[in-house]
Amino acid sequence: MSSPDYALSVTGLSVRYGRVSGVENVSFTVTPGETVALVGPNGAGKTSTLRAIAGLLPRSGVRVRGEIMVGGRSVRGWSPWQVAGLGVAMIPAVTKVFPHLTVKEHLQMSGRKLRSAEYDSAQARVLELFPQLGSRLSAPAAALSGGERQMLALGAATMHRPALLMIDELSQGLAPSAVTAIVEGLRTLTTDGLSLLVVEQSLGTALSLASRCYALESGRVSAEGPAERFQESAELAGSYLGRQSVQDSPAPAAAAGQDNEEPCIKVTGLSVRFRGLQALSDVTIAVRPRQTVGLIGPNGAGKSTLLNCINGAVRPTAGEITLSGRAIRSLRPHQIARLGVARTFQNAELWKSMEVLDVVQLGSHTARLPRRAALARARTALEFVGMTGIETSAVADLPYGHAKLVDLARALATQPEILLLDEPASGLTQSERAAMAKILVRVGADLNITTVIVEHDMQLVRECCAQVIVLSHGRVIAEGDPDTVLAADNVASELLGLTATSTTAAD
Amino acid sequence: MSTAVKTPVADPPARQPWRLRPSAEAAVSPVAIVVGCLVVLLLAWFAFTPYYLYLTVLTAFACIGAAALNLQMGFAGLVSIGNAGFMAVGAFTAVWADHYGGLLVGVLAGGVAAGIAGLLVGAVAMRLRGFYLVLSTLALQFIVAFAGQQIEQALNKPAGFILPIPSVGPWQLGSDRSWLMFALILLAIELIVIHLIMRGRLGRAFLAIREHENAAGVVGVNVALHKMLASGISAAMIGVGGAALGYYIGNVDYSTYTLDLAVSYAAMVLIGGLGSKYGPLLGAAVVTLLPALLSALDSGSSAGYFTQHASSIDLLVYGLLIIAIVLVEPGGLAVLLRRLTDPVGRRLARIVRGNGS
Numbered sequence: 007m008s009s010p011d012y013a014l015s016v017t018g019l020s021v022r023y024g025r026v027s028g029v030e031n032v033s034f035t036v037t038p039g040e041t042v043a044l045v046g047p048n049g050a051g052k053t054s055t056l057r058a059i060a061g062l063l064p065r066s067g068v069r070v071r072g073e074i075m076v077g078g079r080s081v082r083g084w085s086p087w088q089v090a091g092l093g094v095a096m097i098p099a100v101t102k103v104f105p106h107l108t109v110k111e112h113l114q115m116s117g118r119k120l121r122s123a124e125y126d127s128a129q130a131r132v133l134e135l136f137p138q139l140g141s142r143l144s145a146p147a148a149a150l151s152g153g154e155r156q157m158l159a160l161g162a163a164t165m166h167r168p169a170l171l172m173i174d175e176l177s178q179g180l181a182p183s184a185v186t187a188i189v190e191g192l193r194t195l196t197t198d199g200l201s202l203l204v205v206e207q208s209l210g211t212a213l214s215l216a217s218r219c220y221a222l223e224s225g226r227v228s229a230e231g232p233a234e235r236f237q238e239s240a241e242l243a244g245s246y247l248g249r250q251s252v253q254d255s256p257a258p259a260a261a262a263g264q265d266n267e268e269p270c271i272k273v274t275g276l277s278v279r280f281r282g283l284q285a286l287s288d289v290t291i292a293v294r295p296r297q298t299v300g301l302i303g304p305n306g307a308g309k310s311t312l313l314n315c316i317n318g319a320v321r322p323t324a325g326e327i328t329l330s331g332r333a334i335r336s337l338r339p340h341q342i343a344r345l346g347v348a349r350t351f352q353n354a355e356l357w358k359s360m361e362v363l364d365v366v367q368l369g370s371h372t373a374r375l376p377r378r379a380a381l382a383r384a385r386t387a388l389e390f391v392g393m394t395g396i397e398t399s400a401v402a403d404l405p406y407g408h409a410k411l412v413d414l415a416r417a418l419a420t421q422p423e424i425l426l427l428d429e430p431a432s433g434l435t436q437s438e439r440a441a442m443a444k445i446l447v448r449v450g451a452d453l454n455i456t457t458v459i460v461e462h463d464m465q466l467v468r469e470c471c472a473q474v475i476v477l478s479h480g481r482v483i484a485e486g487d488p489d490t491v492l493a494a495d496n497v498a499s500e501l502l503g504l505t506a507t508s509t510t511a512a513d
Numbered sequence: 514m515s516t517a518v519k520t521p522v523a524d525p526p527a528r529q530p531w532r533l534r535p536s537a538e539a540a541v542s543p544v545a546i547v548v549g550c551l552v553v554l555l556l557a558w559f560a561f562t563p564y565y566l567y568l569t570v571l572t573a574f575a576c577i578g579a580a581a582l583n584l585q586m587g588f589a590g591l592v593s594i595g596n597a598g599f600m601a602v603g604a605f606t607a608v609w610a611d612h613y614g615g616l617l618v619g620v621l622a623g624g625v626a627a628g629i630a631g632l633l634v635g636a637v638a639m640r641l642r643g644f645y646l647v648l649s650t651l652a653l654q655f656i657v658a659f660a661g662q663q664i665e666q667a668l669n670k671p672a673g674f675i676l677p678i679p680s681v682g683p684w685q686l687g688s689d690r691s692w693l694m695f696a697l698i699l700l701a702i703e704l705i706v707i708h709l710i711m712r713g714r715l716g717r718a719f720l721a722i723r724e725h726e727n728a729a730g731v732v733g734v735n736v737a738l739h740k741m742l743a744s745g746i747s748a749a750m751i752g753v754g755g756a757a758l759g760y761y762i763g764n765v766d767y768s769t770y771t772l773d774l775a776v777s778y779a780a781m782v783l784i785g786g787l788g789s790k791y792g793p794l795l796g797a798a799v800v801t802l803l804p805a806l807l808s809a810l811d812s813g814s815s816a817g818y819f820t821q822h823a824s825s826i827d828l829l830v831y832g833l834l835i836i837a838i839v840l841v842e843p844g845g846l847a848v849l850l851r852r853l854t855d856p857v858g859r860r861l862a863r864i865v866r867g868n869g870s
Contacts, residue, residue: 317731343733357724368717372733377713
């Protein structure tokens with residue numbers, strides 16, 4: 007069945023990380039010279055798919071099934087260098103370049119097998135595609151802006167004229183003007199016969215480039231077809247925005263403090279810059295006591311960075327954060343934890359070789375309780391999340407959903423004033439997700455904890471949050487109650503990433 | 514109000530039936546430690562030949578060092594090969610403190626001095642991770658060796674210092690039997706202290722640092738402080754062992770505390786099971802008894818090939834064992850053993866419950 011008509015064909019691909027499913031039965035094709043986009047929210051399995059094709063998944067602990075054909079040859083289980091030998095290049099989402107090497111050195115390294123005349127023409131072609139790089143040939147990659155790094159990565163990857171180029175998160179963290187230039191460059195490359203497989207959060211950028219799209223949701227292909235059809239696909243919007251809740255949610259706002267009460271979390275003019283990337287710019291928000299707030303936005307919008315700033319793991323470049331009136335600028339994470347700030351982690355397998363009861367008791371570390379009290383508190387927290395009878399199991403032996411609940415119990419055992427939840431529903435199955443939503447509603451209603459939830463699952467946000475804050479490109483673009491905010495056109499298009507289309511079209 | 518809401522989460526897996534309730538388990542460990550030490554003592558007292566008795570004493574001392582090193586490496590995740598240095602600090606301090614009250618004062622002073630050294634090393638090491646951490650603990654090794662050599666030169670003791678045969682009250686530690694008893698008492702105390710640490714707040718903080726340093730900080734653990742504490746407590750215990758061993762050998766010389774010695778202790782922990790409660794004791798026994806086993810291969814001839822090259826063959830075998838363990842079962846002998854005993858335990862539990870399913 008090997009068909010050389012396809013530059014790439016993937017059939018029934020499944021990737022499992024231990025007990026966590028990353029990709030389930032995904033099939034798609036890329037014909038020579040075609041551009042195909044994989045779109046979908048964070049955690050949908052897009053990057054796992056690319057890594058499986060490139061041979062970049064670790065050998066142990068990961069199970070890959072299905073068929074991956076590149077140019078008519080089955081490459082499943084191949085090493086990265088073997089796949090690259092077939093003319094497949096990949097640009098990862100984050101680490102694209104070597105920070106200490108110059109632009110020129112990157113190109114030389116990529117073109118090291120070319121003869122000098124070939125090299126000269128290859129370099130000339132790259133500089134023609136991205137003229138911006140020409141003036142920066144002797145600059146180290148660390149000094150480049152995000153857009154220039156992506157251009158350099160593209161240039162280096164195409165020195166050898168690969169047959170298939172895979173790009174993970176093409177536009178993530180890039181300024182709109184840079185995205186326009188890069189999209190232009192890629193169009194030129196594809197007219198020369200290059201096949202492109204682009205993973206993209208921003209639907210607008212994806213649609214401006216690709217002829218066909220595959221939407222992934224929870225590891226499965228939820229929609230596929232020609233790019234034009236995606237523009238107004240209600241189905242796709244549903245997977246990004248969550249279905250409108252049918253019944254009224256049980257008024258999560260009831261317990262929230264009054265407008266005149268002093269904010270529990272107050273963030274003023276917060277900016278964070280790292281590695282040439284503006285993660286947050288001039289963010290100002292206030293969360294009232296006992297309120298549950300959802301922090302949403304496309305991937306790379308700065309949601310996790312904001313969470314990390316509040317608990318001290320990231321130091322802001324500018325701006326001020328006060329928790330119940332106390333400035334936390336000079337405090338270290340453990341000191342902030344002592345003020346009553348708890349958080350859960352996106353990766354619930356963090357405490358994998360610890361026993362459940364030890365993990366949850368870790369929650370009372372800051373309280374310095376006597377043994378019995380610490381134990382009692384841990385058991386109460388485990389009961390609250392419905393995880394009893396597993397006290398002596400190691401976290402690594404639990405189903406992933408249970409591990410997430412144990413981590414939540416750990417955070418609750420600190421009896422925090424402020425609870426920060428980093429993607430509580432990511433990696434959960436549908437039923438686990440529903441259970442998590444119910445528990446989070448109770449956290450807000452029964453425990454009266456001020457809660458900030460970073461989440462991509464809008465259904466869960468609608469169920470749990472009285473208020474949402476939408477971040478995009480490091481800025482707050484909307485605030486208000488979930489139904490109104492999510493219904494607003496600009497928010498919907500921002501979450502779907504449709505705004506980039508207008509930018510591109512305008513140029 | 515919260516009780517009315519049923520969480521629709523799937524039933525968690527049932528508690529493994531052959532394990533005791535956590536509350537009962539808490540009492541088991543200290544009792545098991547004492548009983549275990551008594552059994553070894555009785556066996557050695559009545560059954561062993563003098564040579565085996567001597568080997569058992571050495572093993573008991575090795576256990577003291579391995580258990581202490583495991584607290585730092587296994588539970589807190591801080592790799593260290595400075596342990597020979599801490600042993601030397603303990604032993605040299607004991608030589609000095611012996612004049613002020615004999616064995617107990619010497620051993621205690623050795624522990625305190627090594628503990629302080631451990632805190633200092635920890636204060637430097639807490640800024641480092643991985644490879645650099647290992648190198649910084651290695652530095653201690655060379656500093657102590659150099660200082661020991663200088664002291665011996667300055668005091669004109671080219672063969673090191675002699676420690677007298679000590680006594681505790683009327684009890685003179687002249688025989689291997691009495692030494693075994695003393696070493697086992699120290700070991701039992703050490704194991705109980707480690708057990709108490711690990712079931713408390715301090716122990717959980719160590720585990721959290723091992724699992725994820727940054728997350729531990731976010732949870733509220735003062736990471737820098739607890740790294741220093743792990744290093745200090747572990748070093749103090751190693752120092753106590755080093756001082757006591759110094760008394761047992763009767764001689765303290767800087768040339769005893771080599772890099773080989775440090776590596777062999779790390780080997781004990783790795784072979785026995787990094788982060789397992791009692792695995793490192795198994796590792797200590799294997800590593801200590803290995804030379805004796807190799808000599809036995811020479812079958813009668815008193816100075817055969819294996820005996821002559823014992824020290825280099827030992828290192829080779831440690832190396833192979835460590836590679837084998839890392840490849841086959843990173844949990845070490847402790848996990849391998851549990852794999853063998855678990856089916857038995859499960860069958861026992863089934864019999865106790867009275868159904869054959």
